[in-house]
Amino acid sequence: MATIETKQGQAVDPQGLTKADFQKLDHSEKKGEVVVRESISAWKDAWLRLRSNKYAMASLIILLLIVIMALIGQSISGHDYRSQDYMATNEKPSSNHWFGTDDLGRDVFARTWMGAGISLQVGLYAALVDLVIGVIVGGIMGYFGGKVDEILNRICDILYSIPNMLIVILLIVVLEPSMFTIVLALSITGWISMAWIVRGQIMQLKNQEYVLASRSLGAGSGRILFRHLIPNAIGPIIVTLTMTVPNAIFSEAFLSFLGLGVQSPAASLGTMINDALKAMTVYPWRMLFPAVLISLTMLCFNIFGDGLRDALDPKMKK
Amino acid sequence: MIRYLLKKLFYMVVSLFVLASATFFLMKAIPGNPFMSEKEIPKAIRAMLEAKYGLDKPLWSQYLTYLNNLIHLDLGMSMKQQYTTVSSIIGTGFLYSLQLGIFAIILSVTAGVVLGIIAALNHRKFLDTFTIFLAVLGVSVPNFVVASALQYFLGVKLRWFDVAGLNDITDYVMPTIALAVLPAAFIARLTRSSMLEVLTADYIKTARAKGMSGRIILFRHALRNAILPVVTYIGPMTANIITGSVIVEQIFGIGGLGKFFVNSITNRDYTLIMGLTLFYAVILMLARFLTDIAYAFIDPRIKLNSRKEG
Numbered sequence: 001m002a003t004i005e006t007k008q009g010q011a012v013d014p015q016g017l018t019k020a021d022f023q024k025l026d027h028s029e030k031k032g033e034v035v036v037r038e039s040i041s042a043w044k045d046a047w048l049r050l051r052s053n054k055y056a057m058a059s060l061i062i063l064l065l066i067v068i069m070a071l072i073g074q075s076i077s078g079h080d081y082r083s084q085d086y087m088a089t090n091e092k093p094s095s096n097h098w099f100g101t102d103d104l105g106r107d108v109f110a111r112t113w114m115g116a117g118i119s120l121q122v123g124l125y126a127a128l129v130d131l132v133i134g135v136i137v138g139g140i141m142g143y144f145g146g147k148v149d150e151i152l153n154r155i156c157d158i159l160y161s162i163p164n165m166l167i168v169i170l171l172i173v174v175l176e177p178s179m180f181t182i183v184l185a186l187s188i189t190g191w192i193s194m195a196w197i198v199r200g201q202i203m204q205l206k207n208q209e210y211v212l213a214s215r216s217l218g219a220g221s222g223r224i225l226f227r228h229l230i231p232n233a234i235g236p237i238i239v240t241l242t243m244t245v246p247n248a249i250f251s252e253a254f255l256s257f258l259g260l261g262v263q264s265p266a267a268s269l270g271t272m273i274n275d276a277l278k279a280m281t282v283y284p285w286r287m288l289f290p291a292v293l294i295s296l297t298m299l300c301f302n303i304f305g306d307g308l309r310d311a312l313d314p315k316m317k318k
Numbered sequence: 319m320i321r322y323l324l325k326k327l328f329y330m331v332v333s334l335f336v337l338a339s340a341t342f343f344l345m346k347a348i349p350g351n352p353f354m355s356e357k358e359i360p361k362a363i364r365a366m367l368e369a370k371y372g373l374d375k376p377l378w379s380q381y382l383t384y385l386n387n388l389i390h391l392d393l394g395m396s397m398k399q400q401y402t403t404v405s406s407i408i409g410t411g412f413l414y415s416l417q418l419g420i421f422a423i424i425l426s427v428t429a430g431v432v433l434g435i436i437a438a439l440n441h442r443k444f445l446d447t448f449t450i451f452l453a454v455l456g457v458s459v460p461n462f463v464v465a466s467a468l469q470y471f472l473g474v475k476l477r478w479f480d481v482a483g484l485n486d487i488t489d490y491v492m493p494t495i496a497l498a499v500l501p502a503a504f505i506a507r508l509t510r511s512s513m514l515e516v517l518t519a520d521y522i523k524t525a526r527a528k529g530m531s532g533r534i535i536l537f538r539h540a541l542r543n544a545i546l547p548v549v550t551y552i553g554p555m556t557a558n559i560i561t562g563s564v565i566v567e568q569i570f571g572i573g574g575l576g577k578f579f580v581n582s583i584t585n586r587d588y589t590l591i592m593g594l595t596l597f598y599a600v601i602l603m604l605a606r607f608l609t610d611i612a613y614a615f616i617d618p619r620i621k622l623n624s625r626k627e628g
Contacts, residue, residue, distance in 0.1 A: 157329060158329065158332055158333050158336060161329060161330065161333040161603060161606070162333050162336060162337050162340075162599065163557060163560075163598060163599050163602045165557070165561055166337070166595045166598055166599060167337075167340070169583065169595070170340065170341055170344050170345075170591070170595060171344065173344075173348075173583060173586070173591065174344045174345070174347055174348055246458070250460055253460055253462070254460075254462075254561060254564075254565065257462060257564070257565055257568065257580070258564070258579075258580055258583050258584075259580075259583065259584050260583065273462060273463070273466075274462075277462070277466055277569065280466055280469070280470060281470070281474050281481070284470055287466060287470075291463045291466070291467075294460060294463065295458060295459040295460065295463055298458040298459070298460065299454065299455065299458035299459070301458075302454055302457055302458050303454060306454075
């Protein structure tokens with residue numbers, strides 16, 4: 001049988017406990033009630049879960065790298081994204097032009113990162129507009145309920161049943177494509193799913209005691225909604241936001257395909273791919289880099305979004 | 319049930335009306351008109367042209383004529399292709415798009431369900447992880463990248479298939495794959511997660527305890543219930559396939575609806591844009607309607623007349 005160390009340091013048989021082991025502790029040693037471990041907030045808990053998900057973390061790092069490159073990529077290339085060089089069109093990747101050049105002799109490396117920046121901006125702005133409108137409308141629907149909810153819900157139902165891509169295309173045909181109109185058009189129907197998610201969350205939360213407590217202390221509806229309810233619904237909101245970004249990036253690329261994307265000389269990844277496609281059989285490398293980058297960006301957003309959802313709502317995890 | 323479907327039908331009509339009006343007024347809001355060109359058209363001819371297309375009348379009367387024509391399924395004439403009605407263009411294009419769409423639906427449902435089952439049966443093993451990875455990849459890689467990669471590697475490099483066109487049956491292979499990747503990935507994820515849920519249900523344990531063979535449990539008991547979420551995906555899948563077809567038809571040079579849609583936008587052929595938009599909208603709404611009906615038939619637990627409570 002194994003031996004254990006007693007307080008005195010002498011090794012004895014576990015059965016043969018001495019009287020010294022049963023001494024009464026004085027009060028200073030009673031630490032049962034003291035919190036030893038640092039308390040973990042819900043956010044920290046989520047962060048710990050997220051951090052242990054290596055795919056999500058890898059995606060986050062790649063996304064950060066893409067953002068950094070989108071910011072500085074143009075300056076390291078040594079070329080301007082607009083400057084044309086008719087002596088060097090459609091060149092293969094070389095030490096001068098790392099990703100080659102396009103049909104007007106513009107540096108593909110500089111343009112790719114510039115395009116990545118534009119695509120990311122479209123995604124971010126669309127997500128932000130969705131966030132603001134969706135949270136306000138969804139909050140109002142969920143909090144007030146009744147007639148207000150009924151009417152807003154009907155409006156959402158009808159707007160949602162109109163195929164959103166068609167509305168987006170129509171609007172951009174009319175408004176002329178630019179970053180602003182693309183984001184505007186994407187947001188026209190984009191906020192609805194966000195509004196429904198917020199509505200559902202608020203309806204669950206609004207009967208909790210802390211809301212009652214706040215109200216009995218005299219807080220108004222606006223304060224309860226924005227200081228208490230929405231901060232508590234932030235998890236699903238963030239997850240929806242993460243999923244909105246790749247969708248918006250894809251939609252912008254799709255619009256580029258119709259010639260309704262960001263206009264030249266600026267470029268998004270979608271417009272670059274569309275331009276490269278016309279000469280793909282001859283100059284496939286022009287297509288390669290933007291195509292890989294857009295796929296990688298969307299992949300990372302999807303994996304990170306999944307990881308975030310698992311981290312914020314572990315019950316959802318399968 | 320009937321009441322629920324009637325309500326849905328009513329919403330469909332309202333949305334269609336909203337969309338039709340929106341397209342009409344948006345198209346009218348565009349500055350200029352289709353008869354403005356580089357060459358100055360003589361005033362008299364221009365007036366005649368405007369009278370022919372009813373553009374000389376006030377806006378509200380044009381709107382009423384437009385709605386009236388819509389009710390009679392008359393989408394007007396194409397503005398850029400002379401002597402062709404929008405309906406006849408839709409008629410020719412739809413045939414190709416429909417064929418491709420049906421092939422893509424068959425491929426994506428089969429591939430998606432099979433992959434989903436494989437993943438669920440190998441939960442947390444290599445095949446599961448691998449399938450999830452494939453599915454996330456399928457959702458993430460935009461279909462124009464898939465289409466052009468297929469075209470380049472299988473068409474240009476390996477020369478297995480013709481690069482473009484739709485002349486014989488092998489020409490359908492690449493466009494169908496390109497269209498099916500995204501929905502297949504979605505279906506695989508849906509099937510996997512609902513399979514996992516169903517496989518731990520009590521009635522599966524009962525079936526197993528009764529000594530039924532794995533295959534009967536899988537196909538007769540588990541799959542039947544696991545397939546339900548896939549049915550709800552019919553609506554979004556149609557939307558995905560339509561947006562996909564716009565891209566895929568353009569890349570593979572197929573004269574379907576999608577290609578006409580792109581062309582109508584680049585040519586600013588407004589009547590054609592309006593007609594195609596409405597046609598797509600009708601198809602999408604029908605797909606959603608079908609989903610609702612199918613769901614009610616497959617799952618008797620769902621009472622369609624119960625009100626949605628948040």
